[in-house]
Amino acid sequence: MKKILLGLLIVAFIATGLAYAQQPKQLKGSKDEAVEMVKKAVAMYKKEGRDKTFAAINDPKGEFQYMDLYIWVIDVDANGLCLARPVFRQLIGQELCPFADSEGKPFMQEACETARKKGMGWVDYYWANPVTKRNESKSTYFECVKNICFFCGYYK
């Protein structure tokens, strides 16, 4: 009986510890990895075309979702119509250019303007982290092929 209780106690402590433990660091993608993922998506889009690339991006277990990094695609000529993404897939089909973040910053307006003018850039904002499930500060790189823009951000 004593052993069972001790066992239970240990299990309870481990469970509590795990529940409160912070996300391990290796679940975090870096700035370089975010840029690299965008470049990879752009290269695939140019080489393999729209259907195959979007299918790969839409696959939640595919190569365009890695830890907390993921690619998302918009058509900047269609008010930022979201065409593909592996997580927060509810956003596919929504126009993203009017989006503001939790601080009221119209970050997508800025990103869409830069995308139209320069075809690439960075944007900073707060967004949900799919791994930690928290609202976190994020920096996102994007690159466009004509009106189709590929985004990938890292959480700071």
Next chain:
Amino acid sequence: MRKFTIAMLVVVFLVGSVHAAGMRGTAPEAIKMVEKAVALIVSEGGDKAFKEISNSKGPFVDRDLYVFVVDLKGVVRAHSGDPSMVGKNMLDTRDMDGKAFVRDLIRQARVKDTGWIDYKWPHPITGQIESQSRYYHKIGDFIVTCGIYYLQADFET
């Protein structure tokens, strides 16, 4: 030893359950807090009431319950959970479903003075994004709100 172990187990489970349930406000408490804020706005006037509400250690914070007030342009006029939000325009702020909940709130409040809106938002204590139902009461050009959070994370990716 056995008694000690049992006592420890009880403590561990008590702490766990308090943490899970005790920090959460209920729907009637949210409504009560909104009506208390509305009464303050009526008696003291907007500016003074907003200052009193925007105190993260004041009477308009209780566990995970907090009040925020927006005007009909979507600008935050008072916020007891995070006073630094005062003055910010939330009209185009989206949750991760893409829901422009302040825009929806204003649209709904123009039609019906009191009611509820649903969206996803970080829980003020745990920081985890959860489903939230917010009660609102429109008074003149201001909408006073207080929300409750749901235990299930309901986090669709």
